[in-house]
Amino acid sequence: MLKTGQRIAGVIAIGISTVLIVSACTPSGSSSSSSSSTKTLVVDNSFDLKTSDPARAFEFTGSIVDRVLYDTALTFNGSDVTKPVSSITSYKENADNTVLTLTMNGKHTFSDGTPVTADDVVWSLKRVQAIAGNPSFLLQGVAVAKTSANTITLTSTTPNPALPFILPNPSLGILNSKLLEKHGGTDTKADQAEAYLNSTSAGSGPYILKSYSVTTKVVFALNPHYTGPAPAFGNVVLENVAAPTQKINVQAGQSQVALDLNADQVAGIGGNTTTIKGTSPDVIYSWFNQNATVGAGVTNNQDFLKAVRQGIDYAKIESLTGAGSTQPGGLIPSQFLGALKSDPSNKYDLNAAKAALAASGYHGQSMSFAYPNDFNIAGLQFQTLAEAIQSQLKAVGINMTLFPMPISTFLDAYRAAKLQAGIVYWGPDFPDPSDYLVFNPGQDLGLRAGWVAGADPTVTAAANAASAAVGPTDRATAYQSWQTAANASGPFLPIVQPGQYVVTAKSITHLELNPVWTVDLAEIK
Amino acid sequence: MTSPKLNSVVTEAPAGRGLFGRLPPLTRYILVRFGVSILLIFGVTLVTFVLTNLVPANPAAAALGERASSDPAAVEAFRKAQGLDKPAYVQYFVYLGHLLQGNLGVSTQTHNPVSQDLAVAFPATAELALFVIVFSIIIGLGLGTWAALRQNRFSDQLFRVFSLIGISIPTFWLALAVFFIFFYQLHWAPGAGRLDPAVTAPPTVTGMYTIDSLIAGEWSTFWNALSHLILPGLVLILYTVGLLVRFSRSAVLDVLNQEYVLAARAKGLSSAAVIFRYTLRGASLPILTIVGLAFGSLLSGTVLTEQVFGWGGIGQYAYKAATTLDLPAVMGVGLIVGVVYILTNFIIDVIYGVIDPRVRVQ
Numbered sequence: 001m002l003k004t005g006q007r008i009a010g011v012i013a014i015g016i017s018t019v020l021i022v023s024a025c026t027p028s029g030s031s032s033s034s035s036s037s038t039k040t041l042v043v044d045n046s047f048d049l050k051t052s053d054p055a056r057a058f059e060f061t062g063s064i065v066d067r068v069l070y071d072t073a074l075t076f077n078g079s080d081v082t083k084p085v086s087s088i089t090s091y092k093e094n095a096d097n098t099v100l101t102l103t104m105n106g107k108h109t110f111s112d113g114t115p116v117t118a119d120d121v122v123w124s125l126k127r128v129q130a131i132a133g134n135p136s137f138l139l140q141g142v143a144v145a146k147t148s149a150n151t152i153t154l155t156s157t158t159p160n161p162a163l164p165f166i167l168p169n170p171s172l173g174i175l176n177s178k179l180l181e182k183h184g185g186t187d188t189k190a191d192q193a194e195a196y197l198n199s200t201s202a203g204s205g206p207y208i209l210k211s212y213s214v215t216t217k218v219v220f221a222l223n224p225h226y227t228g229p230a231p232a233f234g235n236v237v238l239e240n241v242a243a244p245t246q247k248i249n250v251q252a253g254q255s256q257v258a259l260d261l262n263a264d265q266v267a268g269i270g271g272n273t274t275t276i277k278g279t280s281p282d283v284i285y286s287w288f289n290q291n292a293t294v295g296a297g298v299t300n301n302q303d304f305l306k307a308v309r310q311g312i313d314y315a316k317i318e319s320l321t322g323a324g325s326t327q328p329g330g331l332i333p334s335q336f337l338g339a340l341k342s343d344p345s346n347k348y349d350l351n352a353a354k355a356a357l358a359a360s361g362y363h364g365q366s367m368s369f370a371y372p373n374d375f376n377i378a379g380l381q382f383q384t385l386a387e388a389i390q391s392q393l394k395a396v397g398i399n400m401t402l403f404p405m406p407i408s409t410f411l412d413a414y415r416a417a418k419l420q421a422g423i424v425y426w427g428p429d430f431p432d433p434s435d436y437l438v439f440n441p442g443q444d445l446g447l448r449a450g451w452v453a454g455a456d457p458t459v460t461a462a463a464n465a466a467s468a469a470v471g472p473t474d475r476a477t478a479y480q481s482w483q484t485a486a487n488a489s490g491p492f493l494p495i496v497q498p499g500q501y502v503v504t505a506k507s508i509t510h511l512e513l514n515p516v517w518t519v520d521l522a523e524i525k
Numbered sequence: 526m527t528s529p530k531l532n533s534v535v536t537e538a539p540a541g542r543g544l545f546g547r548l549p550p551l552t553r554y555i556l557v558r559f560g561v562s563i564l565l566i567f568g569v570t571l572v573t574f575v576l577t578n579l580v581p582a583n584p585a586a587a588a589l590g591e592r593a594s595s596d597p598a599a600v601e602a603f604r605k606a607q608g609l610d611k612p613a614y615v616q617y618f619v620y621l622g623h624l625l626q627g628n629l630g631v632s633t634q635t636h637n638p639v640s641q642d643l644a645v646a647f648p649a650t651a652e653l654a655l656f657v658i659v660f661s662i663i664i665g666l667g668l669g670t671w672a673a674l675r676q677n678r679f680s681d682q683l684f685r686v687f688s689l690i691g692i693s694i695p696t697f698w699l700a701l702a703v704f705f706i707f708f709y710q711l712h713w714a715p716g717a718g719r720l721d722p723a724v725t726a727p728p729t730v731t732g733m734y735t736i737d738s739l740i741a742g743e744w745s746t747f748w749n750a751l752s753h754l755i756l757p758g759l760v761l762i763l764y765t766v767g768l769l770v771r772f773s774r775s776a777v778l779d780v781l782n783q784e785y786v787l788a789a790r791a792k793g794l795s796s797a798a799v800i801f802r803y804t805l806r807g808a809s810l811p812i813l814t815i816v817g818l819a820f821g822s823l824l825s826g827t828v829l830t831e832q833v834f835g836w837g838g839i840g841q842y843a844y845k846a847a848t849t850l851d852l853p854a855v856m857g858v859g860l861i862v863g864v865v866y867i868l869t870n871f872i873i874d875v876i877y878g879v880i881d882p883r884v885r886v887q
Contacts, residue, residue, distance in 0.1 A: 050634055132599055215845070239722055248708065249717060254715075415594065
């Protein structure tokens with residue numbers, strides 16, 4: 001019987017091996033030929049894709065997709081988001097930043113061969129406003145009008161120096177209005193063009209949509225009428241792959257780019273790969289509710305907040321978040337205009353923290369510390385960060401009770417300002433410091449921390465000054481002053497900007513990370 | 526200690542006087558089971574609706590972005606579009622009304638009709654499930670029967686250890702290990718996805734790439750799709766075979782000691798005749814039960830395996846729907862999973878009735 005058992009086991013092993021070997025002999029379709037027009041680039045990403053309609057898309061994957069399908073009025077070069085540059089139009093601002101004039105450069109052509117006109121620009125921007133979708137806020141309070149065959153004005157009710165930084169957003173891509181009007185598109189809320197745009201692109205970008213699935217992959221082919229420099233790859237496959245699989249795919253040569261690997265996954269990845277390290281523009285921050293009822297005399301106590309700010313060992317947190325991570329001086333990310341390099345208010349000093357805690361009258365009450373436990377940013381689990389902070393503040397004498405929640409439940413409670421304290425992140429909507437003014441008393445994010453209008457006149461005055469500042473230098477100075485004031489008395493504590501990693505095959509020679517669209521597939525070489 | 530042979534002479538239950546009562550017992554049995562299945566599907570709609578609406582979170586906040594969720598007009602527009610502004614019981618009846626027209630609502634995540642999403646995801650899972658269940662039945666039943674016939678000998682011990690390993694290894698770990706070894710290290714099998722990245726899917730007929738490519742006469746696509754089934758299939762086969770080996774061994778062992786099997790042996794019938802005509806038939810009910818459950822489980826999505834292999838089936842869709850509070854999609858998946866289990870059980874019940882007269886008489 002011993003022989004019989006061995007025979008059967010052997011037969012099974014041979015059977016499985018045979019099937020695998022046969023499959024190994026099956027021709028693979030992932031390789032690419034040497035001609036640039038037929039070369040295929042495979043990029044792995046964990047999809048959060050909902051739609052490819054730019055006026056409705058406001059997710060990471062949606063931005064990657066729309067970036068190459070739709071040119072925008074203005075753009076950024078590479079990873080530099082401090083200087084908007086011309087694309088479909090050039091721009092000029094008036095003295096008080098209330099009127100932005102766009103002038104058509106007349107060089108762009110849609111994928112059906114028709115030229116991009118000022119009417120298309122106006123129609124596309126008005127459509128974003130009318131649909132009232134996720135990206136509509138980008139143009140809130142902005143009146144769009146065609147003033148001549150080649151010029152468009154964007155008029156804001158209040159000074160809006162951020163507008164040139166907003167227009168490169170892929171959600172503000174310019175669409176072929178005449179084509180879309182034949183397929184249900186309008187610049188009113190009655191627009192029905194989403195389904196069409198999820199099957200056929202209608203832009204002037206370097207690629208056109210070849211196939212589209214929100215769950216598996218999006219395939220791009222070259223736009224035959226693209227007027228810019230030809231991309232290095234004739235076809236691009238953006239496929240939905242979980243991070244652990246992305247690592248193996250790029251190591252094996254199945255894909256050329258892996259977008260979602262974390263610090264642990266890229267450590268020692270080696271092989272035939274290159275790791276591009278950067279700093280994520282997402283700021284992970286803690287908040288401490290200022291509402292007397294929710295704060296329970298703990299988180300709404302200034303000395304207690306001081307103890308927390310000085311009780312966190314930021315260097316140790318950075319070591320958890322991997323190479324490339326950094327402690328921002330304020331809430332504005334290090335890459336943006338107005339970023340604060342560092343601030344003494346948020347510096348680790350255990351003795352000072354203990355002294356502040358003693359002055360606060362804190363007597364060991366437990367502080368509830370909430371975070372989303374099914375969500376990570378750049379592969380970093382909030383659970384890990386929350387536990388580290390709990391441990392560090394324990395050394396100061398602060399007792400924390402961790403309060404993990406699913407992200408959907410967490411967001412609901414956070415937005416309702418029901419949470420005493422916690423940790424979460426803020427990703428930039430556009431690369432301008434004005435995006436962070438929501439962290440002020442009476443503003444959306446301020447209210448989530450129970451920081452109501454009038455609660456802190458000093459911070460509000462600094463925010464108003466920043467908002468009113470004109471010119472890069474004055475704006476940078478004003479925003480830095482605002483962050484310094486907010487660090488001194490506000491409820492928000494910027495903890496870290498984690499490292500960001502992209503792993504590519506060695507054959508990839510050029511790829512730049514961008515805070516707005518993550519990566520431009522057309523610029524990968 | 527009763528046997529199908531002895532019980533097959535039991536008089537059938539007296540029929541009723543109506544048309545239904547005059548139908549053959551098997552037909553009556555099937556009709557009753559079908560009616561019960563319809564009622565169960567109705568129950569599933571109620572349960573999925575109630576459970577989905579009990580989730581303590583706001584779907585508008587989950588679906589809208591940070592900015593839009595702070596805009597009361599956008600939130601109100603979303604609630605109105607999704608019918609969330611109506612009382613729960615009205616929402617349920619609207620849902621039922623739409624359901625009767627094949628309308629499962631629109632996914633807040635994919636912006637597609639849920640029925641359209643499921644029409645893409647379900648065939649992907651079904652293709653994998655069929656591949657797995659066919660191999661699992663052949664291997665699992667064979668090994669389980671063999672192990673029972675060689676009870677406590679080496680091959681029995683070997684297969685029991687094998688089945689224990691198959692059941693015990695965490696699927697996620699196994700999937701990654703298989704992927705790493707056979708794809709990355711040995712290059713014996715292709716990577717994630719249902720096709721290589723550069724291969725175009727065949728024209729959709731069934732949604733199963735292997736079948737659709739055959740219909741289209743695209744042989745290279747067929748081999749590509751088939752080769753992509755191997756690694757996720759292997760992971761799921763190891764688990765399913767482990768399950769079937771244990772249950773079929775146990776079922777066959779129970780029957781082997783029955784008097785009718787001993788009598789068959791005593792009459793001098795060949796071993797093959799005893800095994801296939803008496804033993805396996807007697808053991809078929811519990812085996813069918815576990816095959817049905819395993820197939821239902823495979824059809825309702827294998828989340829972790831699909832996640833690792835980027836399969837794009839029901840499992841991945843369900844995971845995404847649940848984590849993003851996509852209520853129409855969650856209800857759609859709940860309904861599909863419920864219907865799959867009910868249909869599977871219905872088919873198993875019918876097969877019970879066909880192969881075992883006791884069942885249809887009762």
